[in-house]
Amino acid sequence: MRAVWLREFGGPEVLTVEETPDPVPGEGQVLIEAAAIGITYVETQVRSGSAPLPLPTLPVIPGNGVAGTVVAAGPGVDEALVGQRVATTTGGSGGYAEKVAVDASLVIPIPDGLGFRDATGLLNDGRTALGIAQAVAFQPGEWVLIGAAASGVSSLLIQLAGQAGARVIAAASSGTKLGLAQSRGAEAGVDYTRPDWADQVREVTGGAGVDVACDPAGGPIGRAAFELVRKGGRFLAFGAGSGSMTVVAEEEAAQRGVTLVPMGAAFPSPEAVRELSVRALAEGAAGRLRPVIGQTFPLERAADAHAAIGKRATLGKTLLIP
Incomplete structure (x- = not known):
């Protein structure tokens, strides 16, 4: 699969797209084929090494919000999840990739009537x-x-x-x-x-x-x-x-x-975080919350997406599309 790697802190150009082995879902995990990947402003700060939070150990695949289809289930996971449209956080890394393995407990079914892009725009934001x-x-x-x-x-x-x-x-x-x-x-x-x-x-x-x-x-x-x-x-x-x-x-x-x-x-508790995520997708499906998907970039142009965000040249949510 293709994935975006951060191997050194710096400008947008330090993000490189590389062929990477597909992740294998472990115990309690599912494998998701991404259809839309969210980018946050904090991720641009992490890339530059200036984020007001602990920085990751490099190298790392950035990204924390993905929507897509479950394509495989690891040991201990209900096979009925395979084929479902879901949105999920990744635990802080691994999102800028064509496929991502996450704990099955993290995935949220995407309601009927809500597309992958809007689901990604609503998951974290x-x-x-x-x-x-x-x-x-x-x-x-x-x-x-x-x-x-x-x-x-x-x-x-x-x-x-x-x-x-x-x-x-x-x-x-x-x-x-x-x-x-x-x-x-x-x-x-x-x-x-x-x-x-x-x-x-x-x-x-x-x-x-x-x-x-x-x-x-x-x-x-x-x-x-x-x-x-x-x-x-x-x-x-x-x-x-x-x-x-x-x-x-x-x-x-x-x-x-x-x-x-x-x-x-x-966010008073982890349970509240999940409940709010579920509710955000439900509100989007009902038409009561309308995310602004201002611009999309193909995965290989992740550096351009970060540059646009850094220049304040974006509106609403910026997505990567594998």
């Missing part, structure tokens, strides 16, 4: 958005600021906030991205490459600030998002697009009367 929505508990009439609004997670968060009756202000870096956010239900949009973007948010809210801010950017943008939260509001940081998460001291938040919602509240 959908469960993250659902978990965040539960943790911050959007309320009717609240003003909600959502950063990186054209990303996979944020575009889904916009939909969930709108379904709860909240009013969304989308923050993104271009008119195209803001247009996408508004097509998903954002009431207003601000370009956070402009120096007055925070003032625009205050203007939209009549000077009151927002009730909730969900920040995937970190850095100065994340700090500004926190400062836009009014007294009695809630702030949750869920990404490090700038290279570092937004960290706010509990004492400062308490002085401002802002509740810091930890990302851990979105």
Whole structure:
């Protein structure tokens, strides 16, 4: 099979496609032939060696989200799984490949009516958005600021906030991205490459600030998002697009009367993670969550996909197609 290998940290060009032996499903595992493979922004940070989390031991096949068809079952696995359409995480590596072996307990059947690409777009991003929505508990009439609004997670968060009756202000870096956010239900949009973007948010809210801010950017943008939260509001940081998460001291938040919602509240247990994944696919099949599959690349162009994400030239979810 073909697989993408990371043998040294660096720019996108360090990703190389190589012929690799097919994985063999072990005890309790299934073998999946991939139809769509998700890429996350964190994976581009891992590739560069700059991720704000422990880096893998090299060499490694990156990738953690795959949808495809079960083609073989290992010892101890029900043969009835063979032939099923499934989505799965891989445990953190092995995803950028034509085939992947994973524990059978990890696979989630893809509901009828949901394609492989949308299932991949919902697997990780959908469960993250659902978990965040539960943790911050959007309320009717609240003003909600959502950063990186054209990303996979944020575009889904916009939909969930709108379904709860909240009013969304989308923050993104271009008119195209803001247009996408508004097509998903954002009431207003601000370009956070402009120096007055925070003032625009205050203007939209009549000077009151927002009730909730969900920040995937970190850095100065994340700090500004926190400062836009009014007294009695809630702030949750869920990404490090700038290279570092937004960290706010509990004492400062308490002085401002802002509740810091930890990302851990979105995923209180391993069982909750799976339940959210199942629910995300079900919501997609029912048409209530619509992932944005902004661009796809063939597996051999994984380096180009990483480069596009690094240049902020993508919309929604980016997929590799074997």
